[in-house]
Amino acid sequence: MEKDNEVIKILLIEDDPNIAGLIKYYLNSYKKYSFAVDWAETAERGIEKLSLANTYNLILLDYYLPEMNGIEVLKIIKSRNIDTLVIMLSSVKEKEVMSEVLKLGATDYYMKEDIIGPLLPVIVASAIEKENLKKQIExxxxxxxxxxxxxxxxxxxxxxxxxxxxxxxxxxxxxxxxxxxxxxxxxxxxxxxxxxxxxxxxxxxxxxxKSDQIVPYVGKLRMFDLSNKPGHQQSESKE
Structure with a gap:
């Protein structure tokens, strides 16, 4: 299957180069989309990248970083009104941390051992597709x-x-x-x-x-369906 033309830009904030390498490998192996992964080894560098040019579709954020944890990074992201999707990754499952992370606006929270594998690109793509659908609906x-x-x-x-x-x-x-x-x-x-x-x-x-209730009429013509309901009769409108 050929990959879609759209390139999904990912900011990966992860201090472990081995984990970062695995994440890149699984994302690049995905056949549906092409991923461009920008790796930041520190929280500070990740925040700097976001500040310089935030063109990312999603952020993969390690919870345990040397200089600050994922919650602190999320708070900075939120304070700067950055609305990029964030998936938090952790090596330990902590319910309180998960709850706080989601309250701060993260899309989801996953254990690294559960997500780093063939499932990773599927979850990332699904999160982005849902966000795109939400924006389209709005x-x-x-x-x-x-x-x-x-x-x-x-x-x-x-x-x-x-x-x-x-x-x-x-x-x-x-x-x-x-x-x-x-x-x-x-x-x-x-x-x-x-x-x-x-x-x-x-x-x-x-x-x-109150609502745009348009129904087919003749050919490309459509009309407002006002019928016999309150607020409904018929009035012509072109498509």
């Missing part, structure tokens, strides 16, 4: 919100232009219905009145539109 929500705001502005403008003549038509039909007219004429006037009432209700539903 982006889509933002775009949808902007779209709805734009639609609501148009609806408010159009409804204002519709409501004035609509009010005049309703007033006229109410007056006519009180007149001594033939039954046939009154029937037609009632049809006009019922139609104006439906138009008025549709305008109200459009003004209450």
């Amino acid at each position: 982006k889509d929500k933002g775009e949808q919100s902007q779209k709805i705001e734009a639609i609501q502005e148009i609806v408010i403008t159009v409804s204002h232009e519709i409501n004035n003549p609509l009010a005049a038509i309703k007033l006229a039909t109410n007056i006519l219905l009180k007149k001594d007219l033939s039954p046939d004429v009154k029937t037609y006037i009632k049809i006009i009145k019922e139609s104006t009432d439906r138009i008025e209700q549709t305008v109200l539903k459009l003004r209450e539109l």
Whole structure:
């Protein structure tokens, strides 16, 4: 299987060169993605690399480092508003440490003996894929919100232009219905009145539109599904 073109950039903060070598080996052996591993032997050097050019997709952080532990490094990362994913690696399983690490925003916490192997690149890739999906969902929500705001502005403008003549038509039909007219004429006037009432209700539903509920219409045309639910009727919109 050919590797995807995307290169995943990893910052590895690990003081043991043997462990660092194993991590690089397993990441580079992965067939789905290409990994570019930037190794920092100390916490200080790792923080420096992050400060200079943070283009990393994920940080693999050793908990037991000579000058400071992983929690201290995480606190520095958090204080600098660096939102890069962090997976903490440790040689000892400590529940309190794990809890603190996750509270500080780490993606996960693993024992080195459990993760350093063929499973490592799978876990790293999965964490990045989940983060990318999360960002895409947030982006889509933002775009949808902007779209709805734009639609609501148009609806408010159009409804204002519709409501004035609509009010005049309703007033006229109410007056006519009180007149001594033939039954046939009154029937037609009632049809006009019922139609104006439906138009008025549709305008109200459009003004209450909260979510972008678009359904296929004809060809590439789509429409808002307002149906008979509260806040739902039909209004054309292009894709």
